[in-house]
Amino acid sequence: DIQMTQSxxxxxxxxxxxxxxTCRASQRISHWLxxxxxxxxxxxxxxxxxxxxxxxxxxxxxxxxxxGTEFTxxxxxxxxxxxxxxxxxxxxxxxxxxxxxxxxxxK
Amino acid sequence: xxxxxxxxxxxxxxxxxxxxxxxxxxxxxxxxxxxxxRQTPGKGLxxxxxxxxxxxxxxxxxxxxxxxxxxxxxxxxxxxxxWSSLKASDTAIYYCARGGPNYYYYHMDVWGQGTTVTxxx
Numbered sequence: 373d374i375q376m377t378q379s380x381x382x383x384x385x386x387x388x389x390x391x392x393x394t395c396r397a398s399q400r401i402s403h404w405l406x407x408x409x410x411x412x413x414x415x416x417x418x419x420x421x422x423x424x425x426x427x428x429x430x431x432x433x434x435x436x437x438x439x440g441t442e443f444t445x446x447x448x449x450x451x452x453x454x455x456x457x458x459x460x461x462x463x464x465x466x467x468x469x470x471x472x473x474x475x476x477x478x479k
Numbered sequence: 480x481x482x483x484x485x486x487x488x489x490x491x492x493x494x495x496x497x498x499x500x501x502x503x504x505x506x507x508x509x510x511x512x513x514x515x516x517r518q519t520p521g522k523g524l525x526x527x528x529x530x531x532x533x534x535x536x537x538x539x540x541x542x543x544x545x546x547x548x549x550x551x552x553x554x555x556x557x558x559x560x561x562w563s564s565l566k567a568s569d570t571a572i573y574y575c576a577r578g579g580p581n582y583y584y585y586h587m588d589v590w591g592q593g594t595t596v597t598x599x600x
Contacts, residue, residue, distance in 0.1 A: 406586035415574055415590035416524070427588070459524060463584045467540060470524040 374398050374462050378471035384479040389450045393474045395443045395460035404464040407436055407445045410473075411456045419458075420445065450476070481506045483513075483575050483591035490597045491565050498561035499594045501575030506589075508556040509533035512578035514587060515549060515560045519571045527573075529583040530558055538583045565598045572596075 375398035385391050395405065403423040408416035418427050420436040423443055433448045447454055455478055460471040486500045501513065514529035528539035532551035539549070551558040558575055572593045579585030 415576075415593050416587075417590070418586060418588045421586040421588075461524075461586065463582075463586055466538070466584055468526045468584045470526075472523050 373467055374401060374465050374469055376460055376462055376469055376471040378458075378460060378474050380474060381472070382475045382477060384477045385450050386479045387450055387452060389479075390446065390448050391450055391476060392447075393445045393458055393460075393476075395438075395445070395471050397441045397443075397462055397464075400440045401462045401464035403439055404462060405436075405438065405443050406461045406463065407434075408459045408461065409454075409456045410459065416459060447476075481577070481589050483577065483589055485573075485575060485591040485594045488595040488597070490599070492600055493567055493598055494564050495598075496561070496563050497565055497596065498559055499573060499596070501558045501560075501591050503556045503558070503577070506577075508551075509553050511580050512583040512585065513551065513558045514576050514578050514583065515547075515558075516574045516576055516587070517543075517571045518574065518593075527560070529578055531583070532556075532558065565596075567598050567600075569596060570598045 377396045379394050405423045407420040410416040424436045435446050457473045457475045482504045484502045509532045512529045515527040517525045527543040528549045530537045530549045530551045532553045548561045574593050575591040576587035577589040
């Protein structure tokens with residue numbers, strides 16, 4: 373299996389802050405990486421696919437970057453609606469796997 | 480609007496069987512892989528397996544192979560996840576999610592609302 377490791381586990385930030393979440397793959401996955409946002413009691417929501425392609429309707433303050441084994445989700449100017457848990461997912465192998473999640477909390 | 484609507488929460492005893500469903504609407508059900516994802520506090524999100532409703536081709540995560548059956552009925556645009564003998568460790572939230580048109584290992588762009596399964600004696 374390809375292991376996905378996110379950091380940090382928890383991130384405390386304020387409205388307006390710029391925040392970044394890192395996702396590392398245990399082997400190279402090209403650009404086959406997605407980012408999801410999940411709020412309590414809700415299903416995950418796809419934000420970004422292919423490492424940097426923003427899904428339709430997702431605010432432009434979200435962006436993704438990276439290739440190979442290291443990837444970053446960046447939120448510029450954090451908004452109240454952005455406090456949630458974020459997951460990365462690799463889909464390079466025949467066995468897709470997710471990171472353990474990063475919770476973005478209000479500071 | 481593309482939508483996946485899952486069946487409601489279930490409570491079962493260990494050893495009982497269960498089949499939960501996921502009904503798709505507003506897209507060509509037979510042309511996209513449909514996956515099932517388990518979420519638990521301990522293990523997070525885990526892909527269990529996927530089905531291609533067009534020809535019922537099914538792929539499983541080895542960890543779930545033999546533990547569950549994934550199927551689809553294209554006549555009613557509905558996918559299923561079933562257990563023949565539940566264990567307490569099957570207690571989780573189960574999501575269905577739409578995958579890609581060509582590959583079962585793909586990002587998942589539409590998710591059901593989740594079905595909570597509780598297995599307790």
